[in-house]
Amino acid sequence: MREQSKAARLRQIVKILNHYHVVKNITQQKDPVAVRKAFEELGPTFIKVGQMMSVRTDIFTLAFTKELRNLQDDVKTDPFESVKTLVEKELELPLTEIFESFEEQPFASASIAQAHHARLKNGQPVVAKVQHPGIAAEIDLDLSLFEKAVPIANWVPESKVIDLKSILKEIRESLQNELDFQKELVLAEEFYRLNNGWKEIRVPKMEAAYSTKKVIIMELMPGTNLKELISAPDDTIAQGKTTYKELKKTVSELLIEHFMKEVFEDGFFHADPHPGNILLHLLAESEQPTPQIKSREHQGQFGEIPYKITYAKAETLRPFRLNFIDFGMMGTLNREMQVKMSNVIIAIYSKDNQRITNAVHAICKQVGPFDEEKFTDELDDFLNRYLNLPVKEIDLQKVFSQVILICHDNNLQIDDSATMLIKAFGTLEGVIEDLNPDLSLFEVIAPFAQKYFIQQLNLNDTLRETGLDYLSTLKALPKIPSHALNVLDTFAKGKGKLNLELKNQRNLLERAEAMVNRLVIGLILSALVIGSSILVQTSPKGDTLISDLGIFGYSIAALSILFLIIESLYRRYRKWKDH
Structure with a gap:
């Protein structure tokens, strides 16, 4: 079967x-x-x-x-009976013992699973994401x-x-x-911990007790797909006196700010922030929350006297919420990669070619022969053509795409976490362009990267290291004249040595070896032709063996020469095709 x-x-x-x-x-x-x-x-x-x-x-x-x-x-959606059977098998309880209600018709169906509205026994409205029966075997x-x-x-x-x-x-x-919803559950709970309640961002709470490898239950989030906001006419009133154009601008700015927070503060980001994964919920007047009191404490010590200062600020949230609903594709960045990526963005913003080259090289690993001069020249050529544009017109996705291509051609592989981040940047840039075409993603994220970079600097450590460097330099200064005299004396006695390092010496040696081999083969073939000619010319009459031996030598030489000609033509063809 x-x-x-x-x-x-x-x-x-x-x-x-x-x-x-x-x-x-x-x-x-x-x-x-x-x-x-x-x-x-x-x-x-x-x-x-x-x-x-x-x-x-x-x-x-x-x-x-x-x-x-x-x-x-x-x-296509699955019949309710098969969904019911799978859920009951996974949760090991009848559907009626877990849910007060469970809608038979799913409201969404994707490649791996379909989603149903339901209500738990405690009255909590939830979404049940159920894996398609048999999908694992299909895949x-x-x-x-x-x-x-x-x-x-x-x-x-x-x-x-x-x-x-x-x-x-x-x-x-x-x-x-x-296919393992338990892994998505872990990612979703981490995203909830880091982002739920951050400004207008909301994340559904997972019901871990009712979630398995093939079923995941989460809090129902209100709102409509962000695509509806994108397609809404700009001059239409969205809420109160706010037009959809103003709302689009506000939402786009919030999305960028939130994404920068995910990348440079959390090191844990949503890698697929497309409109289908974000719901916009416009609050009614009855849903408007009271201003939130945000407090911060600062503790220290003045002499021997400890002190504590508390700051309190009332924060009024805007009358909408952005609800994230899918967590199957998440990315992580460690501290080292966060610094490296901020360096890349700052370098592009500063339009400093050498700084960009160094920053890009830092996020890559070498996977083959690497010619630094060739890599630098190719990157410089692209940057000189592209970065002359005003900062607002720089297409970050296009820059990253071309840089990745140049790295690939030079046997440099960008770190997987950075690749995931670049993909997320591209998706977000498309959303921002749809919401607010006048807003440059690159122009907005550069200050965030600069802010993060400055935050990572430890002023005390930097000053301490700088001070040590100066002290070491001062200590070495008196010895410089004597060292210089020793060097001059060594050269004067003819004992000086100069070491030269050739770039790509392995390639040069391989080419030299190939040339020598061809020269040797040529000499052997020449000797074979001459020897065969002598055998044919000097063979006694009636002695066909020596004559045949000479002809055999001719044949070997002719075949070898033909093979070399074909190989040479083939290599020329491959070289022409590659260029």
Whole structure:
């Protein structure tokens, strides 16, 4: 039965891929719309593949990755009976003992799960996210077909630019994580702890007692999809005297400020902040909360007398809330990477080429031969062309995409956490552009990065280190003349040595070795031709053995020369094709 389903699925995949010319479009990076449609038809595994491709700006063009970010996974819903069976099996209790009510018709259905409105026995309205029955087996089937197809795909010349085995492993790990709702639960609870109640941001509380690997229960969050705000006419009244244009501006600024807080304060950020994952809830007059009192304490000691100062400030929140509702894709940054990313942003903002090069190099690891001069020249060439624009016109996503491409071409691999952050930046930039086209994301985030960088500086440590450096320098100053005389004396006696270091010496040695080898082969072939000629010319009449031996030598020489000519032409062709 499984073999039959595997064969049927394989036929379906081949049919859809051929219909949309997917392989040709991906390898030539043409018609990304057709690729997106094909992936949507093929289901959750391919949608996940497309989502992962959408962050690989080192391989695919910006137009291609932008289109793949529009992948929609609105799929058919499951019958209520199968949903009920799965929930009761996971929670090990009848549905009626857990929920006061459970709506049979889901209000949303995505590739991995569908969502139902429900109410717990204590009256708490919740959302039940239930995994599609059999979805794990479907995904496993697709992945097993992928694994069998990898050796075949390697015959396609364009596939050489991608490590297919590595990509497949990444897809498998990502899908396995998404299929385990317990992992999403942990991420959601951490996001709740760090962000719920921060200004107008709200996060649903997870009901851990009723959540399993295939079912997750969370607090129901009010509001409408942020897409509705994006599509609302600017001059329409949204609330009180506020127009939708003003509301869009306010929301866009809050989204940026919150994202900067996630990145540079928490080191834990929502990696997929698209409009479908954020709800806007406009508060009615009856829902307006009283001003919140925010207090801060500062303790210290004046001489031997301890003191404590308390600051209190009334903070009035604006009459709306932004509610985050999906936590399947989160990113983390350690302190070191936070500093490095702030350096990248500040460097781009300062338009200092050398500083940008150093900052970019710091977030990468070397995965092959690296020519620093070539890397610097290529990055400088791009920066000189692009960074002449006013800061407001700098497209951060385009800058990052091109920088990643240059790094990839120079055997530098950007850290995974930084790649996830860049992907999130790209998604957020698209949302901000839709909400408030006049707002430059880059112009707003640069001051946040500068603020974080300054906060990380420890003034006492910096002054202490600087002081030690000066003291060491002062201590060494009297010895400089004697050291200089010793150096001059050494050179005067002819004992001086000069060490030179050649860049790319391994490549130079390999080329020199190849040239010597060719020279040796040429000499051997020359000797073979001369020797064969002597054998043919001096062979006694009637003695065919010596004559045949000479002709055999000619044949070996001719074949060797022909092989060398073909190899030379092939290498010239490959070099021409690569350029």
